[in-house]
Amino acid sequence: MGTGGGRPSFGVARPMQGGGAASKPKDDQGGSQFPPIDEAKLPDEAPAADQSGAEAVPAGPPAPGMDAMSRLAERQAASGEAGNSRVEGFESSIHRIKEQVLPRLLERVDPEAAATLTKDELAEEFRPIIHEVLAELKLTLNRREQFALEKVLVDELLGLGPLEELLADAAVSDIMVNGPEQTYVERKGKLELANIQFRDEEHLFQIAQRICNSVGRRVDQTTPLADARLKDGSRVNVIVPPLSLKGTAISIRKFSAKPITLDMMAKGGSMSEKMATALKIAGASRFNVVISGGTGSGKTTMLNALSKMIDPGERVLTIEDAAELRLQQPHWLPLETRPANLEGQGEITIRDLVKNALRMRPDRIILGEIRGSECFDLLAAMNTGHDGSMATLHSNSPRECLARMENMVMMSDIKVPKEAISRQIADSVDLIIQVKRLRDGSRRVTNVTEVIGMEGPVIVTQELFKFEYLDESADGKIIGEYRSMGLRPYTLDKAKQFGFDQALLEACL
Numbered sequence: 001m002g003t004g005g006g007r008p009s010f011g012v013a014r015p016m017q018g019g020g021a022a023s024k025p026k027d028d029q030g031g032s033q034f035p036p037i038d039e040a041k042l043p044d045e046a047p048a049a050d051q052s053g054a055e056a057v058p059a060g061p062p063a064p065g066m067d068a069m070s071r072l073a074e075r076q077a078a079s080g081e082a083g084n085s086r087v088e089g090f091e092s093s094i095h096r097i098k099e100q101v102l103p104r105l106l107e108r109v110d111p112e113a114a115a116t117l118t119k120d121e122l123a124e125e126f127r128p129i130i131h132e133v134l135a136e137l138k139l140t141l142n143r144r145e146q147f148a149l150e151k152v153l154v155d156e157l158l159g160l161g162p163l164e165e166l167l168a169d170a171a172v173s174d175i176m177v178n179g180p181e182q183t184y185v186e187r188k189g190k191l192e193l194a195n196i197q198f199r200d201e202e203h204l205f206q207i208a209q210r211i212c213n214s215v216g217r218r219v220d221q222t223t224p225l226a227d228a229r230l231k232d233g234s235r236v237n238v239i240v241p242p243l244s245l246k247g248t249a250i251s252i253r254k255f256s257a258k259p260i261t262l263d264m265m266a267k268g269g270s271m272s273e274k275m276a277t278a279l280k281i282a283g284a285s286r287f288n289v290v291i292s293g294g295t296g297s298g299k300t301t302m303l304n305a306l307s308k309m310i311d312p313g314e315r316v317l318t319i320e321d322a323a324e325l326r327l328q329q330p331h332w333l334p335l336e337t338r339p340a341n342l343e344g345q346g347e348i349t350i351r352d353l354v355k356n357a358l359r360m361r362p363d364r365i366i367l368g369e370i371r372g373s374e375c376f377d378l379l380a381a382m383n384t385g386h387d388g389s390m391a392t393l394h395s396n397s398p399r400e401c402l403a404r405m406e407n408m409v410m411m412s413d414i415k416v417p418k419e420a421i422s423r424q425i426a427d428s429v430d431l432i433i434q435v436k437r438l439r440d441g442s443r444r445v446t447n448v449t450e451v452i453g454m455e456g457p458v459i460v461t462q463e464l465f466k467f468e469y470l471d472e473s474a475d476g477k478i479i480g481e482y483r484s485m486g487l488r489p490y491t492l493d494k495a496k497q498f499g500f501d502q503a504l505l506e507a508c509l
Contacts, residue, residue: 016412026058060257094148095197102153104133119158123150162196163252167230172313174296179247186296189441197422201247208238209246215322222342227322232257235300235324246466253296259328263425270298271445272482275465277507278448278489282431285498286364286388292401293435298443299392300324302435303366306390310364314388317360319353320368323449333360350374354381364439367391373412375405382428398432398449402459405429417456426451426459430491452490462487464508 005108053131108129114122130150134141141149155164166175166185174186180198198204212219212228219226224243228236233255240248282289283306291306293299296459307327312317316332318325323336335357340347350367357365358381365381367374370393382389393408395401402425409421434447448465463485471479486509489495495504 006183011022012428094145094163095199097141097145097149098152098156099199100137100139100147101130101133102156105129105153106134108133114157114304117158119154122158123154126150126153134396139267160210161203162198163207163250165196166194167234167252167254170257175250175252175254177204177248177250179244179249182246189437189443194215201241204248204250205240208240208250208397211236211250212238223339226339229324230255231324233324235322253324255324256301257328259308260301260305261308265445270443272465272484274484274507275445275448275482278464278504279306279433280309281498281500281504281507282491283307283388283493284311285491285495285504287430287494288382288387288428289390289391289431289433290370290401290405290429291392291433291435292395292398294394294437297435297437300368301443302433302445303368303392304328305392307366308387314363315361316364316366317357317362318366318368319350319357321350323368325366325368327366337455345478351377354378357381358384358386362386364388364390369393370408371406372408373414375408376412376414376416379409379424379428383424397505398434398447398461398463400432401432402429402451402461422457422459423454426454430494432461436476440472442478444480445482450490461491464489 015149034067040232091132105126106275109126115123117125130146130153155161155354160167163175164178166172166183167186171187172185175194176184176186177198178184178438180201183194185194186192188291196206208219208226211230214231215228217226219238219240221240221242223242226238228238230236230252235253235255237251238248239293245258248458260280262271262276265271266273271279287308291299293303304326307316307325307329310327310329312330314329314331316327316329318327318332318334319337320334320338323334325334327334335353337350338348338352348409350371354365354367354374354377358377363386365378365386366389367378368391370391378391393401393404394405400420405425406418406421409416410418410423432447432449433444433445433449434449436446437443444467445465446467447463449461449463452460452462454460464487465482465484467480467482469478469480473479484507489504492501492504495501
């Protein structure tokens with residue numbers, strides 16, 4: 001019978017006989033089955049994620065005074081054994097009690113009714129049933145322990161289990177689960193072990209399936225790879241055994257709740273004020289922009305920030321494998337690819353969506369990432385009246401970015417001479433923005449490069465801005481400066497059509 005008054009269909013718990021009295025703590029330290037809260041931690045415990053994140057990784061940044069050979073010797077001698085995120089003390093005890101309570105709780109709860117409730121409502125409904133189960137198990141918890149147990153149980157049933165704690169932490173930007181016994185997070189650009197645990201491989205696999213099923217994707221032994229997203233837009237990649245030898249691996253790139261703008265990037269040191277002005281003009285003046293960089297360098301963040309400069313009256317289509325872009329425009333339509341089914345049928349690729357997007361009257365087409373033959377269709381779109389289109393791709397420099405685009409077009413079944421491909425790239429792309437994550441964890445715009453045209457078989461570019469490395473501070477922070485190259489922008493005529501030519505000239509000189 002339900003306990004929530006207005007929801008009689010929720011639970012099937014038996015009426016409690018004196019459960020309220022049994023559930024009250026006898027003392028502040030909890031029952032004899034529960035370890036004391038302030039139990040002394042073991043000296044060899046794996047490092048927990050602290051507030052600063054400075055000492056979390058075994059092989060941390062070198063001491064400032066060490067010479068190169070000493071640093072190499074220390075790196076070689078560093079032990080790689082402190083890699084298990086074992087939970088000790090209070091959290092471990094909560095997890096042990098959860099294992100006893102959860103099966104009995106599930107016997108008393110209607111799962112379908114539970115799925116319709118929010119987390120807060122579910123916690124309210126659970127409270128008396130948890131008290132009853134604890135009384136049966138002869139476990140006595142104090143208020144703090146009961147609250148922690150309720151949260152863990154609700155996260156287990158409605159959320160993503162131990163991952164919920166990391167997803168709620170605003171300081172965490174990446175979560176990397178390497179099997180049930182090891183989880184790393186990124187805080188302030190540095191990796192550190194997270195203090196969470198999964199019961200076993202089956203528990204972790206169930207959470208991975210829950211993530212994928214929520215967006216209509218599947219992951220199992222026949223489809224061991226999956227791209228998905230969370231409700232807040234965070235990007236998720238899942239790979240399961242037999243491809244992953246340590247067990248199910250989940251990589252989550254968290255989505256920032258607060259939209260990041262170019263001004264915020266400039267204030268945070270990711271670019272100079274002049275660079276921010278030039279990039280604002282590029283977005284507003286419908287330059288065709290390619291954002292280039294490595295994994296985790298901030299390409300998608302830059303694309304989101306640039307999209308803020310798009311005119312609200314323009315129709316924008318975004319095309320991605322797993323939708324993660326969050327444009328701040330009223331007329332925005334996100335499109336997402338679809339993987340093949342079990343029979344290998346029904347796959348919809350990025351290239352299919354780009355071709356279809358051209359029939360949907362877009363003003364701009366934005367590709368989350370170029371990986372293959374769709375590059376040719378994007379270039380065609382940029383060159384046929386869809387100025388202001390944008391995309392990201394993986395490369396280490398603007399020159400390499402152009403070479404990769406050439407290679408991706410040549411990978412397709414289109415038989416076009418290399419010179420014709422190069423010419424189309426030179427005619428289509430206006431600006432390449434190179435972003436990089438430096439070794440101190442900071443993300444910087446290292447180059448802003450214009451594509452001018454062709455000179456013989458070579459694509460000609462000119463650099464407008466660059467970040468120049470100068471030194472490293474005592475605490476490991478990289479010191480450098482953003483330099484304007486003092487060149488007249490080739491895209492000045494395009495900016496002039498929108499009335500930004502003078503502002504662009506002043507920013508670049």
